[in-house]
Amino acid sequence: MTAQDSCTECDGAENSIVHVDCVTHKYPDGTEGIHKMCFRVYPKEIVALCGPNGAGKSTLIEHLNGLMMPDVGRVRIFGKDIDKRNLSDIRKLVGLVFQDPDSQLFSPTVLEDVMFGPINLGLSPEEARKRAEWALGVVGMKETRKIPHYLSGGQKRLVAIAGILAMEPRILVADEPTGDLDPSNSRRVEEVLRSLKEEHGISVVIALHDMDMAARLADRICVVRDGGIVAEGRPEAILYDEALLASTGLEMPTVAKLFRQLGMDDGVAKRPLRIEELLPLIKKA
Numbered sequence: 061m062t063a064q065d066s067c068t069e070c071d072g073a074e075n076s077i078v079h080v081d082c083v084t085h086k087y088p089d090g091t092e093g094i095h096k097m098c099f100r101v102y103p104k105e106i107v108a109l110c111g112p113n114g115a116g117k118s119t120l121i122e123h124l125n126g127l128m129m130p131d132v133g134r135v136r137i138f139g140k141d142i143d144k145r146n147l148s149d150i151r152k153l154v155g156l157v158f159q160d161p162d163s164q165l166f167s168p169t170v171l172e173d174v175m176f177g178p179i180n181l182g183l184s185p186e187e188a189r190k191r192a193e194w195a196l197g198v199v200g201m202k203e204t205r206k207i208p209h210y211l212s213g214g215q216k217r218l219v220a221i222a223g224i225l226a227m228e229p230r231i232l233v234a235d236e237p238t239g240d241l242d243p244s245n246s247r248r249v250e251e252v253l254r255s256l257k258e259e260h261g262i263s264v265v266i267a268l269h270d271m272d273m274a275a276r277l278a279d280r281i282c283v284v285r286d287g288g289i290v291a292e293g294r295p296e297a298i299l300y301d302e303a304l305l306a307s308t309g310l311e312m313p314t315v316a317k318l319f320r321q322l323g324m325d326d327g328v329a330k331r332p333l334r335i336e337e338l339l340p341l342i343k344k345a
């Protein structure tokens with residue numbers, strides 16, 4: 061298959077760095093996790109995958125570094141099809157933070173766990189240690205000598221994120237990375253993801269149910285339902301489409317709800333996505 065053979069849904073894939081081209085994945089019990097899924101990621105953007113439980117977000121995500129392979133279709137990273145021979149190269153480019161952090165942590169200490177990835181990339185133990193200490197500092201994890209197994213759920217999550225950061229991927233994919241974090245750690249992870257894009261030009265794909273966070277963080281929203289992307293676009297369009305969100309079991313973010321309930325969404329005014337954008341509008345009104 062050449063680029064020209066991409067399915068018709070995949071228009072605009074030319075400049076993409078990730079191209080999931082009409083992918084179907086069937087689990088051994090016959091369930092289709094995703095069906096003819098078309099999805100793209102462009103340079104330096106944060107894409108949020110929003111959708112109800114069982115929509116296919118994790119199945120899609122696990123295709124992005126070859127953890128799962130398509131039954132039909134293909135996945136291209138920086139223009140190269142993922143196949144069994146280039147998996148190690150692909151995993152240097154695409155770092156994946158799992159939905160379940162337990163499946164990512166296995167070393168005797170937190171520090172060693174985070175060093176594991178860089179050492180696997182061929183870095184010396186000193187370099188790997190430096191990277192690991194930096195990454196653990198970024199996520200604010202101080203208990204570096206502890207056995208990962210004994211950490212709390214949220215701490216495990218932070219270590220799992222640090223483990224991927226330490227590998228300095230070009231694309232970071234995170235499956236509900238703030239699900240079990242307290243508000244301050246959740247905010248910290250949000251800031252880390254934003255700074256990866258803004259300061260390092262990394263693209264981020266994030267699956268999440270937290271629509272307020274999607275509003276604050278994403279450049280583009282993809283709504284996932286029944287194994288496919290049913291809508292995608294800029295947050296000010298998708299996150300203000302109440303009917304679309306309701307039909308997918310999602311809700312408008314708080315700022316969007318408020319803006320609309322205050323009668324300010326007249327179709328002309330720029331729609332706020334963050335509280336800092338809404339407040340001046342309320343004061344001015």
Ligand SMILES: Nc1ncnc2c1ncn2[C@@H]1O[C@H](COP(=O)(O)OP(=O)(O)OP(=O)(O)O)[C@@H](O)[C@H]1O
Nearest residue numbers: 087089091092093112113114115116117118119120
């Ligand atoms: N190992 C598996 N075997 C069989 N079916 C599976 C398996 N894993 C997922 N599925 C099914 O595939 C579909 C998509 O699941 P997936 O985990 O991708 O959804 P999700 O959008 O990530 O949901 P959540 O928000 O709950 O994490 C669901 O119908 C699910 O039941």
Ligand SMILES: [Mg+2]
Nearest residue numbers: 117118159235
């Ligand atoms: Mg999931």
